[in-house]
Amino acid sequence: MRIVFDARYIRTSDTDVLPAGGIGRYSYQLLRRMRNLDEDLKFLLVVPAGNGRPIFPESDMKIREVSCQFPANSFSTLYRLAEKIDFCGQDLFHSPFNMMPGKLPCPSVVTLHDIMWLTQPHLCAGFWPERVLVGALYQKGIRTALCRADHIITISEASRREIVRYKPEIVDRISVIHHGMESFFREIEQERVEALLAPLWSQIGMSGEKTTREIILCVGQGSPYKNQARAIQGFLGAFGKRDDIQLVVVNRFRRFDWKMRRLLARERAGERIILLDSVTDEQLLALYNRARIFLFPSLVEGFGMPQLEAMACGTPVLTSNRGAPAEISGGCSLLVNPENVEAIAHGLVELDQNEELRCKLIAAGRKRVQDFRWLDAAEKTMAVYQAVMRISG
Structure with missing residues (x-):
């Protein structure tokens, strides 16, 4: 079987693989496992122009690469990709990131x-010009995928329900395949945690007793669905009178947010809340281990990988009582209404002060992460490929 896989979320330098965000990690981890599942399986990877080394330099002719000049998320992907890639002899195309090109000459799978861009665009971007311009692209890409893909993979039952509710006729050609969990995220020694965080604290000008305060950690990006404004309000409601605890917000992709600016302008709020535009993977690992609580109050998620990463690092999680966050938590997180600031604040206090609950959730979280394996995801994805090929003849 010959697969064209759009791997443009996986960038490389001359020495390293640099997956971009959750989709990049998803693409890379799937490919790592799938390439070894079947001797007859061959991949043609569409990679971003400017990549350094190949994604899998040790591979022989099982994996080839072709570079693409235009961005993954672009109208050029929708209208020109099929013309730019030589599909001769290829059996199937897989897009792992919502965008389905038109005029493909072979069967297709899309993840x-x-x-959200179709059902709740106001949660995707708070800045209305971005919502209109970027929304037009994503809405076109997702609608094309829903209409033209031979099979749709989604990553949680919550997402499947939302997709089927929006377009009921695709119910027989959609599968749920959960993400796996990377072994990189794990519990590490306290000495290493402090050593990894020392350069980060120095970089942002934090020193002295501030570096020893307890941490409530948020990881995500600035889109409204991440609910960071309520996370900050909940934190201030829970710990506003305490100087020994601070909120650290890691924004993997910063977006302009007036509401956030107003919150941070409140008296002393800026001293208690640390916004980090980006951190290295090792610094993120250290932050998960250092955190007393991981706060993940998303209004909507496709999956919600950060809460599993926190569980793997032995940190108790406070998350939403709805959708994918509740599903993926599997009863191993404290659930609250993400639209209720008082509920978030109460949950934070409970998870900080109730040692029995903390121990219970930490132990349950360690077991929960073992349910998510990338090899399982790869095998199920391969089964989808095979089913599509059988149906397509």
């Missing part, structure tokens, strides 16, 4: 992580 729809969510359809």
Whole structure:
């Protein structure tokens, strides 16, 4: 079987693989496992122009690469990709990031992580010009995928329900395949945690007793669905009178947010809340281990990988009582209404002060992460490929 896989979320330098965000990690981890599942399986990877080394330099002719000049998320992907890639002899195309090109000459599979741009665009971007311009692209890409893909993979039952509710006729050609969990995220020694964080604290000008405060950690990006404004309000409601605890917000992709700016302008709020535009993977690992609580109050998610990463690092999680966050938590997180600031604040206090609950959730979280394996995801994805090929003849 010959697969064209759009791997443009996986960038490389001359020495390293640099997956971009959750979709990049998803693509890379799937490919790592799938390439070894079947001796007859061959991949043609569409990679971003400017990549350094190959994604899998040790591979022989099982994996080839072809570079693409235009961005993954672009109208050029929708209208020109099929013309730019030589599909001769290829059996199937897989897009792992919501965008399905038109005029493909072979069967296709698309991974729809969510359809928020169709159902709740106001949660995708708070800045209305971005919502209109970027929304037009994503809405076209997702609608094309829903109409033209031979099979749709999504990553949670919550996402599947939302997709089927939006387009009921695709119910027989959609599968749920959960993400796996990377072994990189794990519990590490306290000495290493402090050593990894020392350069980060120095970089942002934090020193002295501030570096020893307890941490409530948020990881995500600035889109409204991440609910960071309520996370900050909940934190201030829970710990506003305490100087020994601070909120650290890691924004993997910073977006302009007036509401956030107003919150941070409140008296002393800026001293208690640390916004980090980006951190290295090792610094993120250290932050998960250092955190007393991981706060993940998303309004909507396709999956919600950060809460599993926190569980793997032995940190108790406070998350939403709805959708994918509740599903993926599997009863191993404290659930609250993400639209209720008082509920978030109460949950934070409970998880900080109730040692029995903390121990219970930490132990349950360690077991929960073992349910998510990338090899399982790869095998199920391969089964989808095979089913599509059988149906397509």
